[in-house]
Amino acid sequence: AQSVSQHNHHVILSEAASLELGCNYSYGGTVNLFWYVQYPGQHLQLLLKYFSGDPLVKGIKGFEAEFIKSKFSFNLRKPSVQWSDTAEYFCAVNGDNAGNMLTFGGGTRLMVKP
Amino acid sequence: DTAVSQTPKYLVTQMGNDKSIKCEQNLGHDTMYWYKQDSKKFLKIMFSYNNKELIINETVPNRFSPKSPDKAHLNLHINSLELGDSAVYFCASSWEGNEAFFGQGTRLTVV
Numbered sequence: 001a002q003s004v005s006q007h008n009h010h011v012i013l014s015e016a017a018s019l020e021l022g023c024n025y026s027y028g029g030t031v032n033l034f035w036y037v038q039y040p041g042q043h044l045q046l047l048l049k050y051f052s053g054d055p056l057v058k059g060i061k062g063f064e065a066e067f068i069k070s071k072f073s074f075n076l077r078k079p080s081v082q083w084s085d086t087a088e089y090f091c092a093v094n095g096d097n098a099g100n101m102l103t104f105g106g107g108t109r110l111m112v113k114p
Numbered sequence: 115d116t117a118v119s120q121t122p123k124y125l126v127t128q129m130g131n132d133k134s135i136k137c138e139q140n141l142g143h144d145t146m147y148w149y150k151q152d153s154k155k156f157l158k159i160m161f162s163y164n165n166k167e168l169i170i171n172e173t174v175p176n177r178f179s180p181k182s183p184d185k186a187h188l189n190l191h192i193n194s195l196e197l198g199d200s201a202v203y204f205c206a207s208s209w210e211g212n213e214a215f216f217g218q219g220t221r222l223t224v225v
Contacts, residue, residue, distance in 0.1 A: 025152050032211060034213055036153075042204075042218075043217060043218045043219050044204065044216040046213045049213050078173070088170075090157065101147065101159050102147075102159070102206075103158075103159065103160045104149075104156075104158075106156055107157070
C-alpha cells in the first residue's frame with residue numbers, strides 16, 4: 001500500500017521568506033507525484049506534478065518541487081512567499097498499482113504574515 | 115463551464131436521514147472519486163470508480179455507496195447519517211492516473 005507523510009503540519013512565515021515543505025512517500029514501484037493547494041474555503045487545485053524526466057519540476061505561482069528517488073521525497077519549494085500563499089498544501093502519490101487512486105499526505109497549513 | 119461540479123454545496127440534515135450528493139464531470143475522464151475531508155483537513159479516499167471497476171476503501175462504512183449512472187456521473191448515497199459523517203466531501207476525476215480535478219466540495223453537517 002502507498003502512503004504519504006508530510007512532516008510539517010503548521011508553518012508560519014513572513015512575506016519574502018523562503019519555503020520548503022517536506023513530503024515523503026512509501027511505495028515500492030513507479031509513482032506519479034503531485035502537490036495540491038487548497039485556499040481557505042476552496043477546493044484543491046494542482047500546483048505541480050512529476051511523472052518522469054527532470055526531477056526538478058516547476059509549477060504555477062513560482063512553486064517548484066524536487067523528486068529525490070533515493071530519499072522517497074518530493075519536497076515543495078518557493079524562494080519568496082507572499083501573503084496570498086496562505087493555504088493548506090497537500091502532497092499526493094499515485095502508484096502504478098493503485099487503481100489510479102491518489103493518496104494524500106496529512107497536509108501542511110501555511111500562514112504567511114504580511 | 116465547471117469541469118467537476120457537485121451539488122449541493124451545503125447540506126444540513128438530521129441524524130438517521132438518508133441523503134445523496136451528486137457529482138458530474140465534463141472532462142471525458144475515465145475515473146471518478148469521492149474523498150472525505152475531516153475537520154483537521156485530512157483527506158481520505160472513499161471510492162474510486164471507472165466503467166470497469168469500483169474500488170472501495172475498506173474503512174468506509176457500508177452506509178456509504180457510490181452510484182454511477184454513466185461515465186460522467188458518480189453520486190454518493192449515505193444512509194442513516196451519523197454525527198461523525200459531518201465533513202466536506204469532494205468529488206474528483208482523472209484520466210489514466212494523471213492529476214485529479216476536484217469539485218468545489220459539499221459541506222455536510224449532521225445535527
